Amino acid sequence: MARNPIQFQRGLSLPAFLGCYGTEAQCRDAVFTMRWPDGFVCGKCGNTTYCTLTRGVFQCHHCHHQTSLTAGTIFQDTKLPLCTWFLAIYLLTQRKQSISALQLSRDLGVSYNTAWQLKHKILQVMYERCGCERLSGRIEIDDAYLGGERPGKRGRGVAGNVPFVAAVETTNDGRPRKAEFRRVSGFTRAAIEAYAKAAVAPASHIVSDGLNRFRVFDPPNYTHERIISGGGRASVENPTFNWVNTMLGNVKNAIVGNLHAVRSKHVPRYLAEYEYRFNRRFNLPAMIERFMYVALRTAPMPYRLLTMAESYA
Numbered sequence: 001m002a003r004n005p006i007q008f009q010r011g012l013s014l015p016a017f018l019g020c021y022g023t024e025a026q027c028r029d030a031v032f033t034m035r036w037p038d039g040f041v042c043g044k045c046g047n048t049t050y051c052t053l054t055r056g057v058f059q060c061h062h063c064h065h066q067t068s069l070t071a072g073t074i075f076q077d078t079k080l081p082l083c084t085w086f087l088a089i090y091l092l093t094q095r096k097q098s099i100s101a102l103q104l105s106r107d108l109g110v111s112y113n114t115a116w117q118l119k120h121k122i123l124q125v126m127y128e129r130c131g132c133e134r135l136s137g138r139i140e141i142d143d144a145y146l147g148g149e150r151p152g153k154r155g156r157g158v159a160g161n162v163p164f165v166a167a168v169e170t171t172n173d174g175r176p177r178k179a180e181f182r183r184v185s186g187f188t189r190a191a192i193e194a195y196a197k198a199a200v201a202p203a204s205h206i207v208s209d210g211l212n213r214f215r216v217f218d219p220p221n222y223t224h225e226r227i228i229s230g231g232g233r234a235s236v237e238n239p240t241f242n243w244v245n246t247m248l249g250n251v252k253n254a255i256v257g258n259l260h261a262v263r264s265k266h267v268p269r270y271l272a273e274y275e276y277r278f279n280r281r282f283n284l285p286a287m288i289e290r291f292m293y294v295a296l297r298t299a300p301m302p303y304r305l306l307t308m309a310e311s312y313a
Helices: 012-023 022-033 084-092 101-108 112-130 189-199 212-217 239-258 266-281 284-295
Strands: 049-052 057-060 066-068 137-149 161-170 178-185 205-208 223-226
Touching: 012 022, 012 084, 012 112, 012 178, 022 084, 049 223, 057 189, 084 101, 084 112, 084 266, 084 284, 101 112, 112 266, 137 212, 137 284, 161 189, 161 239, 161 266, 178 189, 178 239, 178 284, 205 212, 212 223, 239 266
Parallel strands: 137 205, 205 223
Antiparallel strands: 049 057, 057 066, 137 161, 161 178
16 A cells, blocks of 8 residues: 555654754754845845854844844743743644653753643644634534543533534545634534634535534635534534544544643644645654744743633634
8 A cells, every 4th residue: 555645754863953953052043044034134224244242142233222033923921942842842843743841851951831832823824824724615614522521421511521613624636635613602603603714715615414503604705515424423424524623633633632621721733733744744853844934923922821721702
């Protein structure tokens, strides 16, 4: 049997990663280049000449505005070396499955609290990047829930369940191209309309089950193929929903299998982590640079904001 070229691509090996980002000097040079690819530009006046002060602070020659390498980015005010950040990003992007904050603390040699903040800041970058994308073309879509406080019981009646929409954009030959997992306030018409506006391009062909709230995808804005397959095993085994059901199983196993507890307010980040990695699986070696480009353009996220609930439709 022929191997899947995407699944068996070489990726970025640890020795190759360390060769590029193994020292603090290498990481600082990389951040400078990624932040200012055409050379330093003052964020206040646009001037391109500067001098370097102590502790890596740059001062504009024209307006004398001062800025650091990480000011205004997700790395702002960090006390960790940039090489530790790069290694954490490597561990969270190059592996097929995520790792817990506890395992990350052991791998990096930092405290659990530090590892938790580091991981969630990285996930915040993924979350904000995923929120900018919309699916188009043929899309399989389904309603789903994550969590629940009562063991042995599943479905809409479980306290603590987090509702989210799962969608998979497929190619003409039926293969998955992109996946999307978006938390919603509930499966109401208003919530699904808000989701559709933000996450699905007009004129897309939607394939859904019989959930009435998915009627928001009816013409004229979309074409909608409703297949009422019932509940239980029959709906899971329906080949029409093969990829969305596969993605749902994978994302739930990835989250629940790596975390002892899932707090509902952090679910959007956990969903975004899986989505981010899946949608960029075609070129694993490029993920570090692609992530860093976005991270350097993501606003600072202090601890008090990390612990707040994310907004959702």
